[in-house]
Amino acid sequence: MGRYIVVILITICLSAYSQYGMGQQHSSSSHLNTKVALTTGSNYYPYVDPKAMDNGWSVSIVEAVYQQMGKQIDIEILPWQRGYKWTAEGLYEGTFPYVYTEQRAKSFIYSKPINLIPVRIYTNKNKVVKSLAELHNARLCLPYGYSLSREQLELINKHQLVIQKAANAGGCLLQVAKGWSDLGFINGYLQSENNAKLFDSLSKVNILKIPVANVPLFYIVSRQLKNAQQQIDQFNQGLAQLEQSGKRREIDEKFESFLNAPESLIGLEY
Numbered sequence: 001m002g003r004y005i006v007v008i009l010i011t012i013c014l015s016a017y018s019q020y021g022m023g024q025q026h027s028s029s030s031h032l033n034t035k036v037a038l039t040t041g042s043n044y045y046p047y048v049d050p051k052a053m054d055n056g057w058s059v060s061i062v063e064a065v066y067q068q069m070g071k072q073i074d075i076e077i078l079p080w081q082r083g084y085k086w087t088a089e090g091l092y093e094g095t096f097p098y099v100y101t102e103q104r105a106k107s108f109i110y111s112k113p114i115n116l117i118p119v120r121i122y123t124n125k126n127k128v129v130k131s132l133a134e135l136h137n138a139r140l141c142l143p144y145g146y147s148l149s150r151e152q153l154e155l156i157n158k159h160q161l162v163i164q165k166a167a168n169a170g171g172c173l174l175q176v177a178k179g180w181s182d183l184g185f186i187n188g189y190l191q192s193e194n195n196a197k198l199f200d201s202l203s204k205v206n207i208l209k210i211p212v213a214n215v216p217l218f219y220i221v222s223r224q225l226k227n228a229q230q231q232i233d234q235f236n237q238g239l240a241q242l243e244q245s246g247k248r249r250e251i252d253e254k255f256e257s258f259l260n261a262p263e264s265l266i267g268l269e270y
Contacts, residue, residue: 035071035074036066037073037076037091037092037093038062038094039075039078039083039086039095040058040059040075040077040078040083040096040097045187045189046187046259047115047117048096048097052255052258053254053255057115058096058114058115059075060251061114061239061242061248062096062114062219063075064242064247064248065114065219065238065242066238068239068241068242068245068247069234069235069237069238076092080145083095087108087222088222089224090222090225093221093231094219094220094231094235095219095220096114096217096218096219097115097218097219098147098217098218099147099215099216099217099218100149100150100218101147104147104220106223107222107224108220108221108222108223109222110220110232111219111221111232111235112240113217113218114218114219114239115216115217116214116215116217117187117214117215117217118187118188118189119151119185119187119188119213120185120186120187120188120207120208120209120210121183121184121185121208121210121212122185122202122206122208123176123205123206124179124206125177125205127182127206129208131210132155135159135182136159136160137161137162138161138162138183139164139181139182139183140162140181140184141166141171141172141175141176141180141181141183142163142164142165142184143165143166143169143172144165144166144167146185149215151214152213152215155212161183166181169184170201173202173204173205174201174204177201185212188207189259190202190207
């Protein structure tokens with residue numbers, strides 16, 4: 001009877017050890033297969049948008065940077081405000097693409113630029129504008145939550161533009177088309193006829209060819225993360241290697257061709 005009990009105890013111990021070992025192996029395997037969790041939004045053409053090639057220019061750049069770093073990523077599409085908030089709280093390692101603002105810099109560390117927005121102005125279809133000076137004291141429509149770059153703020157102050165608000169970018173297009181506002185900001189890649197066809201509302205406004213600013217877009221990491229600066233440094237290193245290898249230029253040229261970008265926008269310097 002004593003021997004029987006000993007055999008049972010040995011069997012139980014071996015079983016427990018075996019399960020523990022499998023658990024350890026599973027845990028180790030899961031750790032090795034862990035992907036870096038990132039988030040972004042949508043409908044920000046051509047940087048993050050299902051209408052754009054490869055889901056967007058910024059998406060392609062970030063994916064290529066992490067591939068250069070030898071890391072796998074999982075990009076979750078969320079409403080912009082939610083993704084921003086959860087990244088600020090440290091639930092995601094990073095988010096993109098965002099313009100620089102002093103307020104945002106209090107909560108996030110910025111990478112080197114991943115894209116540039118060639119900012120242009122659009123007006124009512126029937127309004128002829130030959131210089132920005134003609135827009136002095138004009139009514140500028142901005143969507144709620146729109147982040148102004150330093151370059152745009154300088155333009156607003158210089159020409160004493162009067163800011164009006166709309167629920168979203170489509171609302172601003174409507175206001176300008178109906179004459180309720182005089183102008184709005186838009187990215188210059190929508191100047192080309194091919195891209196304008198993607199958005200019916202653009203047929204109701206006139207995009208001026210007058211350059212306003214080239215505004216950089218960034219990948220950002222929350223200051224809440226203990227290794228936030230290290231992560232940004234690694235990202236910037238991967239981005240630099242991507243540029244040195246020529247792969248960055250290949251991606252840019254592919255999107256410039258896809259966008260049928262006007263000649264004046266090609267070769268923007270970061």
